[in-house]
Amino acid sequence: MIAKLSVKTALREGKTYLKESYFSPPFKIADITEDKQAGPLHLMLMSSSPGVLDGDELQIQLELSEKTTLFLHTQSYQRVFTMNNGACQTMKVFMESGASLTYLPSPVVPYENAIFVAGNQIYLRKNCHLVWGEILTCGRKLNGEIFRFSKYRNVTEIFLNGQLIIRENLLLQPRLIDPSGMGQMEGFTHQASLIMLDEKLNTALLTEQIVAFLSSFHDLIFGVTEAHENGIMLRILGNKAEQLHDCLKKIAGWHSLPELNLKQNADAS
Template sequence: MKAELHIQTARRDTRTYLKKTYVTPPFNVADITEDKRANQLTLMLMSSSPGVLDGDEYQLQVDLAEGCSLELQTQSYQRLFTMKQSATQQMRVQMAAGSAFCFLPHPVVPHAQSSFSTVNTIHMADGCSLIWGEVLTCGRKLNGEVFQFSNYHAITQVFINQRLCIRENLLIEPATMNLKSIGQMEGFTHQASLLYLNEQGLVPAIREAITGYLSQQTGILFGISATPAPGLLIRLLGQQGEQLHTCLKTVARHLPQTTKSQPESVAYVI
């Protein structure tokens, strides 16, 4: 199935609103913003399909106008069903000056013999704020399908003013890789990442708060790296998708997404 989704936001006074949306089955979009007076718009991406099927081709486009703030949520775990060939997805995000975007989808669950590739391309202008996360599981663990999928390939590239700033290339082919070795999964079954870019953010203070929070979590391994542009890249390894997803959401809730300067005396606590 070939499916498309296109979201356009605009700003009226201080509020972000949904200017235009175009979807084809199985996609749908719902406005779940709780505070209608708030600047941020919260949308939920829904699907009538039980998951990604063999031969599916998804095209997703999100356009944020100047000064807009959007949080895009997902409805449930994304299941990649058993495939004879493969499925693909392309997501493109266009962020005008001073806009903010947060996307932390539910974990991906690749079933046995599934093959999936996705390319995420994000274009940011000046003064933007981005929170982008991903959680990948080993498959249906309770069904004995631990790393039984064929391959999973995800490329995420971020451009700031047309200049490539970040390029993530995640490729897992269990049949050809020793995932238990050093530098791979090292005995863990789930992994997650969170990218935060904000030129106004207080990166040292934020990093200290995130480190303190993640250090208190049991059963995970994490690392935090500075990015070429002001921001952080967080990587997590664990045994449970829900735990890693909760960690990402908790961290994201405490990340400043304002595009205005923050006082240097501000302290961040998670």
């Protein structure tokens, strides 16, 4: 099944609203903004399907006009069912100057023999704010399906003013390489990644706060680095999907703190 969803945002009196939307089954989109006077738009991406099925082709496109702010939420875990041929998803995001997008989807759960290939292309203009996350689980862990899927691949490419600045390629093929082995996931079953980009972000201070926060968890390991453009890239390994999701949401929420939105002047005294 080919399913499509597109969203366009616009600004009216300083508030972001849903200008246009289109979706075909099983996709649905709902405006869940609680405070209509606050400014940002909150949308819930929903599906009437129990999950991703064999042969599915999912196409999502977001267009954020200048200075609009969108928080895109997902309804539930993305379950990728047992397959013979595979399924795919493409997501394209276009952000005009000063636009802001936060997308922290619920974890992905690939079932036994699942085959899933995803691609994300994000096009930014100047002064954009991007928070982009992903969480991949080992499968139905409580059912004994630990890394029993066939293939999971997700490639994320981020462009700034037409120039590629980040390319993240996540590929797991458990039948070829054991993910639990040394140099892979080191015995952990779940992984999370987070990209935060913002020209005004104090990346040094944010990195310090991330390290201090995540170091307090004894059941996680992580790595964080500053991106080539102003921002950070983070990866966390753990064993609990909700724990990882909560960590990403907490870190993503820090961008509203004034001290993180002011780049320090090295010459200041």
